[in-house]
Amino acid sequence: MIDLTGRVAIVTGAGSGLGRDHALLLAGRGAKVVVNDLSHAAAQAVAEEIISAGGEALPVAASVADVEAVSAMVRETIGRWSKVDILVNNAGILRDKTFAKMDLDDFRLVVDVHLMGAVHCTKAVWNHMRERSYGRIVMTTSSSGLYGNFGQSNYGAAKMALVGLMQTLALEGARHDIRVNCIAPTAATQMLDGILPQAELDLLRPGCVSPGILALVREDAPTRTILCAGAGSFETAHITLTRGAFLGRGPDVADALVARWPEIIDRSGDCVPEAGERQGRLELQNAGYVRGADREQ
Numbered sequence: 001m002i003d004l005t006g007r008v009a010i011v012t013g014a015g016s017g018l019g020r021d022h023a024l025l026l027a028g029r030g031a032k033v034v035v036n037d038l039s040h041a042a043a044q045a046v047a048e049e050i051i052s053a054g055g056e057a058l059p060v061a062a063s064v065a066d067v068e069a070v071s072a073m074v075r076e077t078i079g080r081w082s083k084v085d086i087l088v089n090n091a092g093i094l095r096d097k098t099f100a101k102m103d104l105d106d107f108r109l110v111v112d113v114h115l116m117g118a119v120h121c122t123k124a125v126w127n128h129m130r131e132r133s134y135g136r137i138v139m140t141t142s143s144s145g146l147y148g149n150f151g152q153s154n155y156g157a158a159k160m161a162l163v164g165l166m167q168t169l170a171l172e173g174a175r176h177d178i179r180v181n182c183i184a185p186t187a188a189t190q191m192l193d194g195i196l197p198q199a200e201l202d203l204l205r206p207g208c209v210s211p212g213i214l215a216l217v218r219e220d221a222p223t224r225t226i227l228c229a230g231a232g233s234f235e236t237a238h239i240t241l242t243r244g245a246f247l248g249r250g251p252d253v254a255d256a257l258v259a260r261w262p263e264i265i266d267r268s269g270d271c272v273p274e275a276g277e278r279q280g281r282l283e284l285q286n287a288g289y290v291r292g293a294d295r296e297q
Contacts, residue, residue, distance in 0.1 A: 004031040009033050009087070010073070010077060010088070012037075012121060015041075015043050018140075018187055019037070022213050027053070033058070035050070036060050036061075037059075038061065047059040060077075064117030064120055064121055065120070066120075067120045084128060085129075089121055091113060092113060095109060110155055111157065118139055118162055118165065126169075129178050135179070138180075139162040139165060139166045142184055145184075146237050171275060174223065179216075179222065181222060185230060188202070188204040203231045204230055212229040239272065242267055242270045243268075245286065246287050
């Protein structure tokens with residue numbers, strides 16, 4: 001049983017859809033929840049749902065793209081409940097068009113909300129969590145970022161950037177027990193209205209994703225995990241590195257690369273690197289160089 005009694009959580013974009021269900025489920029497990037949304041009325045309505053069910057909630061209307069508003073939200077949270085234990089970066093928007101037709105302002109806006117919004121919120125709680133040696137942060141990525149989706153270059157770029165942010169912050173936060181993960185939801189939200197048939201939307205209820213949030217913010221939560229969730233199914237996604245092959249130097253390397261392409265992309269024996277430096281170490285090993293510490297292993 002995941003018990004969040006006494007924990008304080010901030011959920012962005014919690015006035016409807018996924019964020020609402022995340023907030024309600026966190027509160028149902030005992031967390032005090034800051035319900036953030038652009039709309040005060042929407043945030044208030046969800047907060048009232050939590051309070052009427054016996055929980056504690058604080059509605060805060062703020063745009064995650066507004067760094068000052070985010071900082072004020074975190075200060076208000078700490079002023080009221082003395083701490084922030086959990087941050088769920090859920091707020092997001094869509095501005096779908098093919099890249100050929102997309103206005104760069106729409107590209108920047110999506111990046112500002114999804115990527116920079118998560119950066120603003122995470123930065124606002126980061127040092128507080130470091131000082132308390134505890135934190136659970138969830139980024140909301142997407143299959144559009146992980147695997148691509150037609151007409152979503154802005155959204156996909158922002159969502160994959162969140163994976164990179166998670167990878168590094170998980171390493172930097174480890175010594176302070178700050179665990180950082182991603183969730184990649186498939187859910188029937190306003191973003192999918194008119195895109196999927198109703199039969200599929202009925203199965204993809206947002207509430208089917210929210211248990212994944214509980215798993216990622218629990219006391220013994222993992223870190224650096226990309227959890228995919230939808231329709232009651234859960235999977236993990238991984239960024240792997242193949243064993244590759246050493247081709248050396250010289251004018252014919254590009255031709256050799258093409259000739260040995262099947263070997264280069266062969267996924268047998270691939271790995272999930274523990275950090276970015278693993279790529280360089282593998283390449284040096286393939287080249288015949290072994291670092292002193294590696295020789296001893």
